[in-house]
Amino acid sequence: MADISFIRQIRHGWFTADFWLCTILMFLVEFGCAVLGAPSPRLLEIVVCREYYDENGGSLTQRDCKIQEVQMRLGLMLTVLSTCSIFAATLMQIPMGLLADKRGMKVALVLNIISTILYWGWLPLVAVFIHLPTWTLYIAPVFIFIGGGPWASGALIFAAINQRITASQRTPAFSIMEAIxxxxxxxxxxxxxxxxxxxxxxxxxxxxxxxxxxxxxxxLLQHDPLQLSIEIDDIDSEAEVSRPGDSEEQPLLRSISADSNDSERPFIRSTMAIYGITFGSFFLISLARDSNNFLIPWISWRFNESMARAGLIFSLRAIVSSFVFFVLLPTASSFISRGLKYGSFTRDLIISSSSTLLLCAGAISIAVSSNLSTLVVGFCIMTLGSGATVSLRAFLASKVDRSLSGRLFAATSTTSTIGSLIGMPLMGALYSISISEETVDISLPFAMAAAAYFLVSCVIGSLHLTV
Known part of the structure; x- marks a missing residue:
């Protein structure tokens, strides 16, 4: 039986010990991966460069590594290593979600941490400490099969949070996680x-x-979260403010043992529509966001700016994102729930639809911008819509039984990964067309992103009609 004082703490606020533990987990894994953003390709460049000069003779300096032959080898290694890693992570996300639901979140997280340490630790071990042959670097993706690597960490942490909060707390809690x-x-x-x-x-x-x-x-995470979640559901059913007839407290996906009959067929059709639209939205948003990978090259090409100066725009994104996740989303969530008296179902749909419209408007501004000031304004507008996936996760979590949280967030993460795998080559091809003389006045990757965001906004708006 869960501690009554802990239940009361959840009832009156969600800044609990477990919430902060999950927040720390999110920060640590994101921080560790962010630290390696520049060092990891540089390490691979050192390995490739060293091998090239071992084969061909000559001195080895950092400047010598910029020759075409070395960079071509580096590009091939980056492509193969990243593709194999993402493919392995995609295969492992659902099994890790199943493990979290069946054996507990702690077991899944421990395996995930071990997998992440071994994956990132293998690269310097090969390149710096042991000096193994270059081909041994390709062993790194094998460690992802232990626990999903850093790609599965976010899904597991969101699942752990979902098991410890109520429906009304999901959007602000997920928002804080994204801000971290x-x-x-x-x-x-x-x-x-x-x-x-x-x-x-x-x-x-x-x-x-x-x-x-x-x-x-x-x-330090609390044991038995599923037993606790049952009591939270009881509390939530009393405390949640919603309109009559609101179906948000009835999970669409229940435990595997739930009985089915012919009278449930319309319900099942509605369920499949919701899942299809929601997961399709995750896919399209992830695909559209790959356009950001070409923002700096586009600014440099279109407005004759250096890459270093163009990169400053991402510092602006960090500032605006902090405002969105720490202030705007929690405030909007509270106002819609308490001020307008909407339940979490309608609240999350309103926030998601509004956010994707902001993403669309920002992407259009970037695509057609004729000067740098217009582009910066469009980028800020687009960043204001970055909470779309937060509210979508909260909405989907309210429609799925808590005992399936691991599988749910693993599925959303997998869907986003697949969207990114498709989006990268698509946006790359569109960027190549954009920099041709015929279409230099418009950024086709962001035009495509705007179309995808607009489609997402339309289909999210239709969700309320399916239930």
Missing amino acids: SGIADLIGPALGTLTMENHISIPFLVATLSFALMFVPTI
Whole structure:
């Protein structure tokens, strides 16, 4: 039986010990990965460059590594390694979700942490400490099969949070989690760039320490969250403010043992429509967001700016994102729930639809911008809509039984990964067309992104009609 004082704490607020432990977990994994953003390709470049000069003779300096032959080898290694890693992570997300639901979140998180440490630790081990042959770097994706690597971490942490909060708390709680990720992405790259100047192994040691510290909050997480969630549901049914007839408290996906009969067929059709639309939205949003990978090259090409100056726009994104996740989303969620008296079902749909419209408007502004000021304004508008996936996760979580949280968030993460795998080559092809003389006045990747965001906004608006 869960501790009554803990239940009361949840009833009157969601800043509980478990929430902060999950927040720390999110920060540590995002920080560790962000630290390695620049050092990891540089480490691979060192390995490829060293092998090239071992084969062909000659001196080895950082400048020598920029020759075409070395960069072609590096590009091939990055492509193969990243593709194999993402493919392995995609295969492991659902099994990790199943493991979290069946054996407990702690078991899944421990395996995930071990997998992440081994994956990132293998690269410096091969390149710096042991000097193994270059082909041994391709062993790294094998470690992802232990626990999903860093790609599965976010899904597991969101699932752990979902098991410990009520429906009305999901959107603000998920918003805080995303904000923490943004802070890690702001601090990590700078630290990684600074520390790699002394020795390439230092940022890897910092990242490994960050991943290892994840064991502490994982061990401290409360046991038996599913039993606790039953009591939370009872409390939530009393405390949740919703309109008559609101179906948000009835999970569409229940336990596997639930009976089915002919009278449930319309219900099942409605369920499949909701899942199809929601997961399709995750796919399209992930695909559209790959256009951001070509923003800096586009600014440099279109407005004759250096890559370094163009990169400053991502610092602006970190500032706006912090405002969105720390202030705007929690305030909007509270106003819609308490001020307008809408239930969490309608609240999450309103926020999701509004956010995707902001994404669409921002993408259009970027695509057709004739000067840098217009582009920056469009980028800020688009960043204001970055809470779309937060409210979508909250909506979907309210329609799925808590005992299936691991599988749910693993499925959403897998869907997003697949969208990114398709989006990258698509946006790359559109960017190549954009920089031709005929279409230089418009950024086709962001035009495509705007179309995808608009489609998502329309289909999300139709969700309320399916239930």
